[in-house]
Amino acid sequence: xxxxxASDICLFIGSFLLLTGAIGFIRFKDFYARIHxxxxxxxxxxxxxxxxLLLRSDDALPQVKLVLILxxxxxxxxxxxxxxxxxxxxxxxxxxxxxxxxxIQLPPGER
Amino acid sequence: MLLVAxxxxxxxxxxxxxxxxxxxxxxxxxxxxxxxxxAVDVAFTEAxxxxxxxxxxxxxxxxxxxxxxxxxxxxxxxLLPILLVTVTGALLIVGTFxxxxxxxxxxxxxxxVAPHYLQQSWDEIGIPNVVTSVLASYRAYDTLGxxxxxxxxxxxxxxxxxxxxxxxxxxxxxxxxxxHLGQHTILQVVSKLLIPFMLLFAFYVQFxxxxxxxxxxxxxxxxxxxxxxYGLLYGLPTVCRVIPPPVVEILAALxxxxxxxxxxxxxxxxxxYLDYSVLADDPVTAQxxxxxxxxxxxxxxxxxxxxxxxxxxxxxxxxxxx
Numbered sequence: 001x002x003x004x005x006a007s008d009i010c011l012f013i014g015s016f017l018l019l020t021g022a023i024g025f026i027r028f029k030d031f032y033a034r035i036h037x038x039x040x041x042x043x044x045x046x047x048x049x050x051x052x053l054l055l056r057s058d059d060a061l062p063q064v065k066l067v068l069i070l071x072x073x074x075x076x077x078x079x080x081x082x083x084x085x086x087x088x089x090x091x092x093x094x095x096x097x098x099x100x101x102x103x104i105q106l107p108p109g110e111r
Numbered sequence: 112m113l114l115v116a117x118x119x120x121x122x123x124x125x126x127x128x129x130x131x132x133x134x135x136x137x138x139x140x141x142x143x144x145x146x147x148x149x150a151v152d153v154a155f156t157e158a159x160x161x162x163x164x165x166x167x168x169x170x171x172x173x174x175x176x177x178x179x180x181x182x183x184x185x186x187x188x189x190l191l192p193i194l195l196v197t198v199t200g201a202l203l204i205v206g207t208f209x210x211x212x213x214x215x216x217x218x219x220x221x222x223x224v225a226p227h228y229l230q231q232s233w234d235e236i237g238i239p240n241v242v243t244s245v246l247a248s249y250r251a252y253d254t255l256g257x258x259x260x261x262x263x264x265x266x267x268x269x270x271x272x273x274x275x276x277x278x279x280x281x282x283x284x285x286x287x288x289x290x291h292l293g294q295h296t297i298l299q300v301v302s303k304l305l306i307p308f309m310l311l312f313a314f315y316v317q318f319x320x321x322x323x324x325x326x327x328x329x330x331x332x333x334x335x336x337x338x339x340x341y342g343l344l345y346g347l348p349t350v351c352r353v354i355p356p357p358v359v360e361i362l363a364a365l366x367x368x369x370x371x372x373x374x375x376x377x378x379x380x381x382x383x384y385l386d387y388s389v390l391a392d393d394p395v396t397a398q399x400x401x402x403x404x405x406x407x408x409x410x411x412x413x414x415x416x417x418x419x420x421x422x423x424x425x426x427x428x429x430x431x432x433x
Binding site for chain 1: 297305308
């Protein structure tokens with residue numbers, strides 16, 4: 001019973017975080033802010049959802065698999081965000097400040 | 112619904128990179144679609160190939176040819192293809208009207224040979240995953256055909272992409288000392304952590320294919336994507352030192368050879384081609400041996416062909432850069 005409640009709460013928090021990530025992805029104007037919005041929430045939300053599912057299953061085998069998936073996500077998701085941000089930086093995308101200006105100057109010789 | 116939306120977006124979008132990403136999304140969506148239809152093995156393949164490897168090859172192509180789409184055709188020349196596509200699509204849709212409903216009891220799929228496969232599979236072959244038993248035992252001929260198609264595709268890619276005078280997919284020079292190091296440090300470290308497990312997972316899928324979803328095709332693709340990931344991060348010359356292209360090309364042929372020889376051995380034992388029952392005293396054990404052998408052949412060929420195709424594309428890209 002306790003596990004059921006805990007699992008429900010975990011799943012709810014996970015879904016809520018995913019939703020905030022999606023809203024942030026749509027609302028933010030800047031590329032890096034968007035990566036921030038979905039990258040961070042996605043990692044945490046997936047962790048919560050997987051933890052919720054973990055509490056629901058009684059068998060050992062699915063639990064081990066879920067833990068493996070969790071580990072994989074913890075490794076791969078931040079790396080994916082990093083790769084995206086780095087690719088954007090190398091392609092010449094620069095962050096905007098709140099007024100929409102690109103306050104960080106490009107190094108000379110780049111567009 | 113999402114599939115249709117993605118397809119429409121795929122047609123509307125202009126940039127080639129965006130189209131490739133949408134192709135990948137489409138692959139992922141159809142994979143989940145297959146899961147809801149209970150076709151887990153197909154979903155597995157679709158997720159690995161449709162969402163993973165084929166967008167990657169397309170990306171390599173875009174890196175070679177440039178990311179701008181050619182100016183759209185105007186007038187007459189575009190009309191004929193549109194007409195052709197519309198007619199074909201309409202015919203396909205008309206065709207679906209005659210198809211029985213999904214899961215309907217009087218569908219041909221539930222009458223013909225399928226009930227035999229489904230009901231006798233456990234007695235005759237003794238493995239839990241019916242898809243594997245149908246694929247690798249009852250329908251071994253068809254699967255042999257598929258493997259040959261994949262092999263031919265690999266050969267065709269080498270023929271199309273290799274420059275004259277080059278033997279095989281890629282023959283890069285020895286890598287200059289640590290050329291790529293420092294460019295993608297974080298990615299390289301994480302990939303070093305993950306790639307061994309990807310390869311391990313490929314072997315799990317390969318040898319667990321009789322008990323759960325998976326098998327040679329899926330395992331081959333997963334193995335190849337691990338190698339391709341390494342190649343992307345460390346550069347073609349480095350990955351070519353890890354797994355030399357001649358070895359991969361020989362392996363591609365070796366897989367087909369294993370598959371074919373299994374059939375020949377059963378011929379020598381006095382049974383039909385690819386009838387495994389003569390491989391051991393107990394027919395069920397014999398089926399197991401046969402299935403493991405040909406799944407191994409399939410896995411080796413698929414992995415080797417996909418790596419070969421990647422080598423060919425990446426070598427072409429290297430030449431374009433020079």
